[in-house]
Amino acid sequence: MTERALQDLLDALRRLPGVGARSAQRMAFHLLQHDREGARRIAAALRAADEQVRHCERCHTFTEGSVCPICLDARRDARLLAVVETPADQAALERTGSFRGLYFVLMGRLSPLDGVGVRDIGIAPLLERANDAALEEVIVATSFTAEGEATAQLIAQALSARHQSHAAGPRCAGG
Amino acid sequence: MTERALQDLLDALRRLPGVGARSAQRMAFHLLQHDREGARRIAAALRAADEQVRHCERCHTFTEGSVCPICLDARRDARLLAVVETPADQAALERTGSFRGLYFVLMGRLSPLDGVGVRDIGIAPLLERANDAALEEVIVATSFTAEGEATAQLIAQALSARHQSHAAGPRCAGG
Numbered sequence: 308m309t310e311r312a313l314q315d316l317l318d319a320l321r322r323l324p325g326v327g328a329r330s331a332q333r334m335a336f337h338l339l340q341h342d343r344e345g346a347r348r349i350a351a352a353l354r355a356a357d358e359q360v361r362h363c364e365r366c367h368t369f370t371e372g373s374v375c376p377i378c379l380d381a382r383r384d385a386r387l388l389a390v391v392e393t394p395a396d397q398a399a400l401e402r403t404g405s406f407r408g409l410y411f412v413l414m415g416r417l418s419p420l421d422g423v424g425v426r427d428i429g430i431a432p433l434l435e436r437a438n439d440a441a442l443e444e445v446i447v448a449t450s451f452t453a454e455g456e457a458t459a460q461l462i463a464q465a466l467s468a469r470h471q472s473h474a475a476g477p478r479c480a481g482g
Numbered sequence: 483m484t485e486r487a488l489q490d491l492l493d494a495l496r497r498l499p500g501v502g503a504r505s506a507q508r509m510a511f512h513l514l515q516h517d518r519e520g521a522r523r524i525a526a527a528l529r530a531a532d533e534q535v536r537h538c539e540r541c542h543t544f545t546e547g548s549v550c551p552i553c554l555d556a557r558r559d560a561r562l563l564a565v566v567e568t569p570a571d572q573a574a575l576e577r578t579g580s581f582r583g584l585y586f587v588l589m590g591r592l593s594p595l596d597g598v599g600v601r602d603i604g605i606a607p608l609l610e611r612a613n614d615a616a617l618e619e620v621i622v623a624t625s626f627t628a629e630g631e632a633t634a635q636l637i638a639q640a641l642s643a644r645h646q647s648h649a650a651g652p653r654c655a656g657g
Contacts, residue, residue, distance in 0.1 A: 313546075316528065319523045319526075319528075322524060327507075332570045332573075333499055335531070339531060347528070351525075355516060358519055370485060393511055405610055414515055
């Protein structure tokens with residue numbers, strides 16, 4: 308497989324996380340030999356998502372409008388805010404059905420080894436969001452990893468520093 | 483991630499071999515959050531490959547013309563034909579630089595458990611190809627797996643049956 312369109316496809320598939328040369332070859336072979344319709348569907352879905360998906364103005368998660376359906380849902384408890392790392396974490400928490408508050412999605416976690424610093428995750432918009440007068444409690448639900456814990460600590464510090472300079476503000480609880 | 487464009491993307495990515503719900507989520511998140519250009523590149527490469535890539539009329543491998551560059555190369559030894567399972571196997575053999583003959587790519591191997599039978603791999607076009615007067619030796623280089631061995635045996639039988647009904651024909655060697 309050394310011709311242009313094939314080589315381009317192999318190179319492009321390697322941009323997917325966790326996909327090396329061997330997996331890319333297996334994927335390209337499978338799609339071209341057994342699932343041409345799948346190839347067209349993936350191409351169309353990628354294009355549509357790239358065009359339509361943006362970040363919710365309130366919670367930062369992926370959404371197709373300017374504000375996501377959860378943030379727009381008046382039945383959610385606006386006094387509670389859960390801070391999670393990714394939309395997948397948010398989806399997992401939603402599936403439990405036990406949390407009825409709102410979310411803030413960091414879209415990452417501190418990971419100095421991977422070059423993800425304070426500016427790469429949404430701390431500043433979170434502080435902005437935490438100014439909401441309705442908010443009473445922030446639940447930090449980052450992952451139980453070294454990076455997740457460091458992220459949680461950073462958020463707790465940033466929120467409590469904010470606290471001291473404000474007359475009132477939300478209480479911060481570890482997840 | 484429950485909106486339409488996102489859900490479509492997750493469903494589409496799961497058509498890739500070896501990609502389940504978790505991997506699809508990780509891929510979608512990565513592309514939308516960190517590599518939008520990658521998303522567009524994969525979409526374009528899939529579309530181009532779907533439009534341009536077809537099978538070589540002589541060896542059955544993926545190619546963009548009607549006959550692939552290797553089959554068109556007059557410097558290759560037309561007396562030798564290596565039968566391999568996939569374009570990846572062909573590429574691996576090419577990288578060794580030790581084989582100067584031509585190829586026939588089956589685009590699969592017998593695998594009754596996966597529903598891949600004799601008609602799904604290119605035995606009939608291989609027999610057609612083996613009629614070439616220049617051909618002296620067929621080297622069956624299928625994989626060292628139960629399915630690969632069964633495929634090799636089937637090819638050897640088919641070629642020798644052909645032999646007996648023709649005055650002359652190529653000799654068949656196991657890979």
